[in-house]
Amino acid sequence: MKNLALATISLTVLAGASLAAGEGTDPAGVWLRDDGNARVKIASCGEALCATNLWIGDSSGGEEVGDMLVMTVKPESNGELVGTAYDRKRDRTYSITIEKKNGRLVTRGCLLGRLLCRDVSWTPAQ
Secondary structure (H helix, E strand, C coil): HHHHHHHHHCCCCCCCHHHHHHHCCCCCCCEEEECCCCEEEEEEEHHHHHHHHECCCCHHHHHCCCCEEEEEEEEEECHHHHEEEEEECCCCCEEEEEECCCHHHHHHHECCCCEEECCCCEEEEC
């Protein structure tokens, strides 16, 4: 499950050009995972978004500084960003949903046709 947390970004997250559709949905910035074990920068990288680990507190799950998810997402009518996240280190693709609400992010990463999912909450770094 720790690897799934990376996918939901340690996600976290998403597609620069397609984000213009809704102010408030852009997850760009530096985020802290609510368990206190990750600081992640989300920024545009080409037509996708990249979530890059800036700091990892507990590396026992294999997460390292510099690990990156490349996310291709599109805004949905409900304000969520939905698409895929590719973990280059593990050569694995996840389904991902990102919701920005009240200044916080919630990412949901899923495997196996959305049978195995995990939600992770993020707060903006100060």
